[in-house]
Amino acid sequence: MDMKAVSAIQKFTNARPAAAIESYAQARPATEPTPEETPSVMESVGKVALDFAQTLQQSEETAKASMIGDADPHALVQALAQTELAVEAAVSVRNKVVEAYQEILRMPV
Structure with missing residues (x-):
């Protein structure tokens, strides 16, 4: 070199x-993060619930459109996959909350 x-x-x-x-x-x-930009827990949960509901609604509309022939099968499969993912995520969160609640109940007072 x-x-x-x-x-x-x-x-x-x-x-x-x-x-x-x-x-x-x-x-x-x-x-x-700045304090004024940090959302509260309730705001975060509300936003997640709203996104979940919108995902389900969009999937339902796509399924209806597919039944009458207005949507292609690819869009239907994609909508169903998004719905499945959203439901699985919601169930996982629910299971974790129930598990945490049960742990709290088992704590000695």
Whole structure:
């Protein structure tokens, strides 16, 4: 290896950590949440419930359109897959909540 290549590699390896530290320092304030932007738990749960209901409604509309021949089969399969995923996620969350509630009931008072 010639000296120019070694020098360039050394400059690159020395400059890389410094650049990474600087970019992290600049990006860190952007990633910290501000108190006024943080939604409450009830707002988050309400948004999730609304998204779930909208997913079910869109899937139902696609299924109805498919039955009368207005939607292609691919759209129906995609809507059913989205509905299945949404229901599985809702059931998982419900199971975790029930499990946590049962753990609380088992705690000695």
